[in-house]
Amino acid sequence: MTVEDIFLTLGILESYLSITIIPILSIILIIKAVKQKKRTGEWSYIRLLIIGAFLSFCWLLFWEFLFDRTNIKELIPIEIFGQHSSNFSIYNFGLLLIVTFGLTLITYANGWRSMYFTPFFVLIGMFIFFLITGFGEWLLPYIYTSAILSLIFLYITAFRIKDNGSLGLAIMFSLVLSTIIVPDLVRSFIPQIGLYLNYAYHFFGIFLATGYFNPLKKVGGGQE
Amino acid sequence: MIQEIVSTIFELLFILFCIIAQIYLNSEWKKNKNKINLILIGILFSFQCAAILTLISFFRSDLIMIFGQTLNITIFLAIITVSIELYFILYLKKLDLFYSLPIVSGFFISATLFIFKSFTFPLLYELIISSITFIFLVFEAKKNGNILLLGLGLFFLTYGFSLIGQFSVVKSFFHLIAAIFLITGISLFYNKNLLLSRKEKNNLKNMWISRMVIEE
Numbered sequence: 001m002t003v004e005d006i007f008l009t010l011g012i013l014e015s016y017l018s019i020t021i022i023p024i025l026s027i028i029l030i031i032k033a034v035k036q037k038k039r040t041g042e043w044s045y046i047r048l049l050i051i052g053a054f055l056s057f058c059w060l061l062f063w064e065f066l067f068d069r070t071n072i073k074e075l076i077p078i079e080i081f082g083q084h085s086s087n088f089s090i091y092n093f094g095l096l097l098i099v100t101f102g103l104t105l106i107t108y109a110n111g112w113r114s115m116y117f118t119p120f121f122v123l124i125g126m127f128i129f130f131l132i133t134g135f136g137e138w139l140l141p142y143i144y145t146s147a148i149l150s151l152i153f154l155y156i157t158a159f160r161i162k163d164n165g166s167l168g169l170a171i172m173f174s175l176v177l178s179t180i181i182v183p184d185l186v187r188s189f190i191p192q193i194g195l196y197l198n199y200a201y202h203f204f205g206i207f208l209a210t211g212y213f214n215p216l217k218k219v220g221g222g223q224e
Numbered sequence: 225m226i227q228e229i230v231s232t233i234f235e236l237l238f239i240l241f242c243i244i245a246q247i248y249l250n251s252e253w254k255k256n257k258n259k260i261n262l263i264l265i266g267i268l269f270s271f272q273c274a275a276i277l278t279l280i281s282f283f284r285s286d287l288i289m290i291f292g293q294t295l296n297i298t299i300f301l302a303i304i305t306v307s308i309e310l311y312f313i314l315y316l317k318k319l320d321l322f323y324s325l326p327i328v329s330g331f332f333i334s335a336t337l338f339i340f341k342s343f344t345f346p347l348l349y350e351l352i353i354s355s356i357t358f359i360f361l362v363f364e365a366k367k368n369g370n371i372l373l374l375g376l377g378l379f380f381l382t383y384g385f386s387l388i389g390q391f392s393v394v395k396s397f398f399h400l401i402a403a404i405f406l407i408t409g410i411s412l413f414y415n416k417n418l419l420l421s422r423k424e425k426n427n428l429k430n431m432w433i434s435r436m437v438i439e440e
Contacts, residue, residue, distance in 0.1 A: 113320055113321065114320050114321065114323035114324060115323075115324055116321055117321055117322065117324065117325075118324040118328065121324060121325055121328040121329075122328055125328050125329065125331070125332040126332075128332070129332050129335065129336070132336070132345065133336065133339060133340055135339055
């Protein structure tokens with residue numbers, strides 16, 4: 001068995017892990033949200049926004065798996081999936097949904113009431129604009145800028161209120177974001193960097209969801 | 225040339241009527257300190273700016289800058305005014321969760337003009353918002369028994385529909401009609417002529433839109 005074969009096997013295993021772990025994480029989060037609703041009588045909007053981000057991530061991974069590991073390409077053209085497209089596609093729509101939930105989290109946590117729906121208005125506006133004009137070149141700059149802003153906010157919140165949950169999410173989504181950006185930058189030095197990062201966020205996800213991630217001892221926001 | 229002269233007269237009258245309305249709104253603002261009056265003054269000011277730019281374009285069309293494909297300052301102002309109209313409705317209904325909607329929609333409508341040579345979507349936007357504003361204000365006028373709102377609704381509707389006009393004289397005529405509706409609304413014309421009961425008349429005397437948003 002050559003080194004290439006090992007990496008090939010690891011790549012296949014990673015695809016199966018991705019459609020297993022993130023949906024499980026989402027289900028865990030949903031169960032926690034429902035339990036909290038039963039306990040307190042009302043929904044935690046922060047929790048619902050995080051669930052929204054995770055479900056969007058599931059959507060993205062699900063399609064990625066189908067296009068990587070099945071013959072769905074024969075039924076649906078790969079351009080519609082558009083992982084490397086700079087325009088609207090199934091993949092980019094998933095990313096856009098994740099950053100939209102991330103930005104809404106910022107506005108909600110800061111109490112900017114008149115801006116709660118702004119990220120959704122922008123999403124709908126961009127999509128209608130794309131449907132009408134076919135123009136979507138601003139999509140990727142918007143996604144990356146919003147993603148970085150959301151992550152910075154999550155780190156600030158985590159350290160400000162000593163919240164292990166926010167810190168865990170921040171680290172997890174930093175790893176996810178790095179799987180999109182880093183491989184293109186350092187592929188020539190570390191060819192399998194994308195694979196390592198994918199494994200890293202999967203294992204970190206398990207670590208986070210099982211409640212073992214508690215680096216901040218004096219917790220303010222709690223780790224649930 | 226005659227068309228430009230007639231349009232100029234109409235636009236000047238429009239500006240004048242708007243100034244009269246602004247003076248009235250300013251006096252209302254001094255009385256009740258309700259910021260709805262200031263918002264209305266701002267809306268009318270943006271309409272006046274658009275009218276001034278239209279006047280400039282009659283004589284020096286080269287002074288009207290065009291951004292991108294078809295976005296010029298006159299159309300941009302029209303989009304801003306319609307967005308303010310939408311904000312006005314949201315403010316009246318206290319829908320603070322939607323306050324960013326006018327900014328976002330205005331941005332994307334402007335972007336359409338920046339990138340493409342098509343007036344369809346800005347036109348649709350203006351017609352839809354103007355019609356919604358009219359319908360909303362008519363309902364509010366009926367609900368609150370305040371027919372002054374009707375004048376305002378007719379003003380927004382007529383101004384919005386002026387954008388359909390293909391010739392400058394038609395547009396300016398619509399603007400003038402809109403300003404007349406506004407002035408008749410402010411002068412309590414509708415209250416005097418459309419309300420039959422003296423009791424109702426007395427109840428509505430000195431009533432203005434600001435009553436709707438004063439928090440008790």
